[in-house]
Amino acid sequence: MARIVFDLDGTLIDSAPDIRAVANAVLADENLPPLTIAETRDFIGDGTPVFVQRMRAARGLPEADQDRLLSAFMARYDGAVALSRVYPGATEALTSLRAAGHSLGLCTNKPLAPTRRVLDHFGLATFFATVWGGDSLTVRKPDPAPLHAAFAALPDGPRLYVGDSDVDAESAERAQVPFLLHTEGYRKGDIATLRHRAAFGHFADLPALVTRCVAEDAPPGP
Numbered sequence: 001m002a003r004i005v006f007d008l009d010g011t012l013i014d015s016a017p018d019i020r021a022v023a024n025a026v027l028a029d030e031n032l033p034p035l036t037i038a039e040t041r042d043f044i045g046d047g048t049p050v051f052v053q054r055m056r057a058a059r060g061l062p063e064a065d066q067d068r069l070l071s072a073f074m075a076r077y078d079g080a081v082a083l084s085r086v087y088p089g090a091t092e093a094l095t096s097l098r099a100a101g102h103s104l105g106l107c108t109n110k111p112l113a114p115t116r117r118v119l120d121h122f123g124l125a126t127f128f129a130t131v132w133g134g135d136s137l138t139v140r141k142p143d144p145a146p147l148h149a150a151f152a153a154l155p156d157g158p159r160l161y162v163g164d165s166d167v168d169a170e171s172a173e174r175a176q177v178p179f180l181l182h183t184e185g186y187r188k189g190d191i192a193t194l195r196h197r198a199a200f201g202h203f204a205d206l207p208a209l210v211t212r213c214v215a216e217d218a219p220p221g222p
């Protein structure tokens with residue numbers, strides 16, 4: 001049975017509308033214009049400090065404001081679930097992967113507190129034997145360390161990483177893990193520019209994809 005680690009934002013949940021609402025509350029306090037949803041999707045992926053950095057730069061605020069803006073963002077981030085949704089079929093796919101005996105983990109650049117909040121809110125927490133957030137270690141994806149930590153916490157078996165972004169593709173490459181790309185998330189480049197083993201647009205296709213990848217990597221039988 002395989003160890004399958006998932007990314008969160010843009011992979012299991014479409015959270016950009018909530019992240020945008022948090023950003024816009026912070027910007028409104030600065031009397032600055034809101035982010036569009038396109039800007040928001042573009043800024044997600046490298047973790048909250050980098051999101052706030054990009055938001056700040058896009059609205060012309062100085063570097064000196066970074067810590068203050070990051071605190072204001074974090075203060076609002078925890079309960080931001082009302083506008084998010086689980087991607088269609090994702091809960092069913094997780095259920096079926098678990099039923100098939102695979103062990104599941106989560107590795108996101110979202111900070112751990114809002115991650116746990118959103119997993120609880122959508123009833124996803126119990127699927128994952130291990131959860132790593134953007135502030136669990138001193139480094140974040142695309143550093144391979146969080147992915148290594150997530151896989152190390154799961155019982156032995158072939159590894160697969162499921163994510164949506166350029167950052168995920170790079171993390172997988174650096175950790176030398178086959179990468180399955182969810183195409184409906186927040187990646188910046190074309191699908192072809194992201195190194196991936198396989199891609200899927202709907203979660204109904206994921207269980208069969210996992211079976212295929214595990215079989216491809218299995219050593220030849222006697």
Ligand SMILES: O=C(O)COP(=O)(O)O
Binds near residue numbers: 008010043110165
């Ligand atoms: O918080 C982010 O910037 C991205 O989160 P993710 O790693 O779950 O996509």
Ligand SMILES: [Mg+2]
Binds near residue numbers: 008009
């Ligand atoms: Mg993501």
